[in-house]
Amino acid sequence: MAATHPPVLSTRDLNRATLARQLLLSRTAAPVADTVAHLLGLQAQNTRPPYFQLHARIEGFDPEDLSALMRSRELVRIVTLRSTIHTHTAEDALTLRPLVQPARRRELHAFRHGLIGVDLDRLTTLARALVEEQPRTMKELREELLPHWPQADPGALAVAARCLLPLVQVTPRGLWGRGGQVALTTAEHWLGRPAQPAASPDTTVLRYLGAFGPASVKDMQTWAGLTRMREVFERLRPRLATFRDENGAELFDLPDAPRPDPDTPAPPRFLPEFDNVLLGHADRTRVIPPAYRGRNGTGNQSYGTVLVDGFLAALWRLDTTADEAAVTVQPLGELEAAAREDVAREAADMLAVMSPAPAYDVRFADFVDFGDSPARKR
Numbered sequence: 319m320a321a322t323h324p325p326v327l328s329t330r331d332l333n334r335a336t337l338a339r340q341l342l343l344s345r346t347a348a349p350v351a352d353t354v355a356h357l358l359g360l361q362a363q364n365t366r367p368p369y370f371q372l373h374a375r376i377e378g379f380d381p382e383d384l385s386a387l388m389r390s391r392e393l394v395r396i397v398t399l400r401s402t403i404h405t406h407t408a409e410d411a412l413t414l415r416p417l418v419q420p421a422r423r424r425e426l427h428a429f430r431h432g433l434i435g436v437d438l439d440r441l442t443t444l445a446r447a448l449v450e451e452q453p454r455t456m457k458e459l460r461e462e463l464l465p466h467w468p469q470a471d472p473g474a475l476a477v478a479a480r481c482l483l484p485l486v487q488v489t490p491r492g493l494w495g496r497g498g499q500v501a502l503t504t505a506e507h508w509l510g511r512p513a514q515p516a517a518s519p520d521t522t523v524l525r526y527l528g529a530f531g532p533a534s535v536k537d538m539q540t541w542a543g544l545t546r547m548r549e550v551f552e553r554l555r556p557r558l559a560t561f562r563d564e565n566g567a568e569l570f571d572l573p574d575a576p577r578p579d580p581d582t583p584a585p586p587r588f589l590p591e592f593d594n595v596l597l598g599h600a601d602r603t604r605v606i607p608p609a610y611r612g613r614n615g616t617g618n619q620s621y622g623t624v625l626v627d628g629f630l631a632a633l634w635r636l637d638t639t640a641d642e643a644a645v646t647v648q649p650l651g652e653l654e655a656a657a658r659e660d661v662a663r664e665a666a667d668m669l670a671v672m673s674p675a676p677a678y679d680v681r682f683a684d685f686v687d688f689g690d691s692p693a694r695k696r
Contacts, residue, residue, distance in 0.1 A: 432471025
């Protein structure tokens, strides 16, 4: 009997499947907490992007819905995947952080010269007591820890505390329309719940495929910042569907997960910097055309992006005054008149929800300076 070969999924097949899982083909009516859990968190180096991520995905989204969950401590900001701050549900904060903790501890290697002679177990105990006494800034942690190891690098001491402990950023940091410096305490203390066992790698892979699939082992490892996940996929193989992409890479997926027709219409979506749909795979061509690779950011900076027909097609920035909110869109290639109208309509709908200004304007430009865009402020 001839061997059967896995079906091949085209780039558009993968695009529509990913958009469906990411709630970007059509907005969901699910509550905010359920949406955040489905997405396994929202990347949140800056404070505003999680709100724009949810506006792109939830029908009738109100920014105060997310703020309310931050205030009630049902959602928190914590360093997890890829050593990056994410907004997670309380449950995921308590279980995903232990899953990636070995990777966080390995980060200490980069600071080893500043930690010579430092007892990391004692540092962990001291830092926990400090932040659970009251939330502390990184500066305060440095100042409190340095007397115990005066020969150490102060910055390395504070970074070590952040790597060794599951520290959350307490409110008002992260609330809509509110400022606030970064102050830290432990997830257990902030949530009033004991430490939890690490999330199962098997369960995490299945959840990842539900939100980002179909995907390769390398895709999942890139998203999580983990290594050696091949054995997990192999263990799950009998439960998964397998495919190939156009380059021959093996892809895994949940058998019953949605894989829409590649011609399914994909409406324009305005995404903030660092949206996970652009970062959740090693091979990002399912959303970013090869010609635009690297155009959505420079170095450690990322720009707001516009998806047109499901693919990266433009960049955007938001400028606000007391009288007007303006979105400036920079197409990366030719946008047909109908596409421009759809983009302008989506931008206006976004401004009506995400800006308090009484007047709105949508502009198209050949070049946009993203240096001080309020949409990117921390």
